[in-house]
Amino acid sequence: MGRLRVKRIGVMGGTFDPIHYGHLVTAEEARQQFALDLVIFMPSGHPPHKEDRGNLDPESRYLMTVIATASNPSFQVSRMEINRPGPSYTIDTVRELHGIYGKNTAIFFITGADAVLEILTWKEPENVLSECTLIAATRPGYNLSRLEELLPEVGKEERGDVPKVLVMEIPALAISSTDIRRRVSEGRPIRYLVPEGVREFIEKNGFYR
C-alpha cells in the first residue's frame, strides 16, 4: 500500500522479549476494531525505564518479531527505535511516523495497560496524547480504576467522543513475556504460547536459559 493512501496506522510498541500470541491477537484485534490500514510492530531499542533489567539484545527481539509477523500482510516491523541512538521515546517515534505518513494520518499507539499507567513519566506525555490515540491492551478483569483516575479521558471505543486512551480487553493477554522467559529458564514448554518459528529461534540460540 502506498504511503499516501495509509490513513490510519496502528503502532505496537513493546519490548517483545519475546513476542507471543497475546501480542499478535492484540494487534489483529486493534486492526479490525479501529479499521487500521496496517499495524507496525515497533520493538523498542533501549526501553527508557529498563536500563538494568537485562533484556535480550534489540536485534534478537527484532528478528523474533519479524518471524512472528511474517505471514500477515497487514503487519510490518520497523527498525526505527532500534536504529535511533539513545532511549526509545514514544513521542520521537510518533513524530517520525507523522513525518513519513503525513500529519493527517491517524496514529493509534497500542501497548500494555501497565505501560500506559506510567505515561506521566514518559517524555512529553501531553504531546503523546495530542499527537496519537493510545490503546491500552489488558486482559479481562484488569482493574481500570487507576487508569481512569490518572487519565480522565479513558474510555471504551463505543463512546461517541473519542477519548485519548482507549481500552481493549484481550483474553490472550493471559500470556506474558515474563512467564515465557521463566518457563524457558525452568525447562518448561512454550509451544502454543509463541509462534513455532519463534520457539525454534529461542531454542536454537539458547535464549532465556
Ligand code: NAP
Ligand atoms: P513493559 O513494562 O515491558 O510492559 C508492561 C506490560 O504491558 C506488560 O504486561 C507487557 O506484557 C504489556 N505489553 C507491552 N507491550 C505490549 C503490547 N504492544 N501489547 C500488549 N501488551 C503489551 O513495557 P515496555 O514494553 O517497556 O513499554 C511499552 C511501550 O511503551 C514501548 O513501546 C515503550 O517504548 C513505550 N514507553 C515509552 C516511554 C517514553 O516515551 N518515555 C516510557 C516507557 C515506555 P509483555 O511483557 O507480555 O509484553
